[in-house]
Amino acid sequence: MALYKIVIYPDPMLKRKAEEVHNLDHNIIKTIKDMTNTMYASKGIGLAGPQVGILSRVAVIDTSFGKDISHPLVLINPRIIEQEGYVKGEEGCLSFPNMYAPVARHERVLIEYIDKKGKEVRFEARDFLARVLQHEIDHLEGVCFIDRLSKIRRDIIKRKFLKKR
Numbered sequence: 001m002a003l004y005k006i007v008i009y010p011d012p013m014l015k016r017k018a019e020e021v022h023n024l025d026h027n028i029i030k031t032i033k034d035m036t037n038t039m040y041a042s043k044g045i046g047l048a049g050p051q052v053g054i055l056s057r058v059a060v061i062d063t064s065f066g067k068d069i070s071h072p073l074v075l076i077n078p079r080i081i082e083q084e085g086y087v088k089g090e091e092g093c094l095s096f097p098n099m100y101a102p103v104a105r106h107e108r109v110l111i112e113y114i115d116k117k118g119k120e121v122r123f124e125a126r127d128f129l130a131r132v133l134q135h136e137i138d139h140l141e142g143v144c145f146i147d148r149l150s151k152i153r154r155d156i157i158k159r160k161f162l163k164k165r
């Protein structure tokens, strides 16, 4: 089992846009497996490619908080095709250890992605899972959760975080 080292803010990797996956080859399957293991080992609920230095549009999610680690949601080339409502909720990120802030997200999203068998899937999520999906898809665009905050709040969080490190 190989684990990745998680990229920590302000690493410029977190600002880079990931590229579409065209081939579900051995490399990408292994990457996804290692990303899943890394997420569980870090007690995270989501991890996107750029957070481990992989600029491919892949993300893994598991919102069971370690209760059921056998069914991570594996998203390849995910994109939001419908969105509805707004709700604020506390968010954190493996690239910002011990840092949390309330972020406004869509309450419901309909996403489309490729699963690890290469099948195209449409999936609707609400509330917390919808939040995690939006957070991870943002990472593939080079966007972190602090980028969704007001400038004042973002500056405070940045300062606090960099001081702690």
Ligand code: ZN
Binding pocket: 092, 093, 094, 095, 135, 139, 145
């Ligand atoms: Zn994150």
